[in-house]
Amino acid sequence: MSRMIHVFERTTHEAHEWVNDLAGRTGWTNEREVLRLLRxxxxxxRDHLPVDEMAQxxxxxxxxxxxxxxxGWQPKLTPVQERHAADFIAAVDAQVGDVIxxxxxxxxxxxxxxxxxxxxxGEVEDVRACLPQELRDLWPVP
Structure with missing residues (x-):
C-alpha cells in the first residue's frame, strides 16, 4: 500500500513542478490559472496529433x-485540420483570455x-513535426 501512495506523491510532485515552472515563466501567481493555461x-x-504520436x-x-x-478527447474529431497559428492562439484565447x-x-x-x-x-521534435508549419514556428526549438 505504501508503494502505491508513493506513486501518487511522486506524480503530484511532478505535476507541481510543471505548474511551478510555468508560473515562473509567465509570472502568473494564481496556480489554478497556470494549470488552466497548461491544460x-x-x-x-493533442487535437493536432495522430493517435500514435499522442500516446508517445x-x-x-x-x-x-x-x-x-x-x-474530453474525442478521437473521431482528431486530428484537427487547423493550419494557422492565429487559429491555435484564438482557441487558447477563448479558454484563458479572461486571465488578467x-x-x-x-x-x-x-x-x-x-x-x-x-x-x-526527440519526442518534442516528433510532436512538432506533426504540427502545421505555422505552429512549429510558434513553438521554440528545444
Whole structure:
C-alpha cells in the first residue's frame, strides 16, 4: 500500500513542478490559472496529433497532467485540420483570455518551453513535426 501512495506523491510532485515552472515563466501567481493555461495548450496540441504520436507524447507527461491531456478527447474529431497559428492562439484565447495576466502567444510559448524542459528532445521534435508549419514556428526549438 505504501508503494502505491508513493506513486501518487511522486506524480503530484511532478505535476507541481510543471505548474511551478510555468508560473515562473509567465509570472502568473494564481496556480489554478497556470494549470488552466497548461491544460488548454496541451489539449490543443493533442487535437493536432495522430493517435500514435499522442500516446508517445503523453507517456512522458506526469500522470496527473496526462489525465488532463486526455480529458474530453474525442478521437473521431482528431486530428484537427487547423493550419494557422492565429487559429491555435484564438482557441487558447477563448479558454484563458479572461486571465488578467494573459499575454497571448508569449504565454503559449511559455507552455511550449515547459514542454521542451520536461519532455525528451526527440519526442518534442516528433510532436512538432506533426504540427502545421505555422505552429512549429510558434513553438521554440528545444
Amino acid at each position: 488548454t495548450v496541451l489539449t490543443k496540441i 507524447f503523453s507517456a512522458q507527461l506526469p500522470m496527473l497532467v496526462r489525465g488532463m491531456f486526455f480529458e 495576466d494573459y499575454q497571448g502567444s508569449k504565454d503559449i510559448k511559455a507552455v511550449f518551453n515547459v514542454i521542451n524542459a520536461h519532455i525528451s528532445r
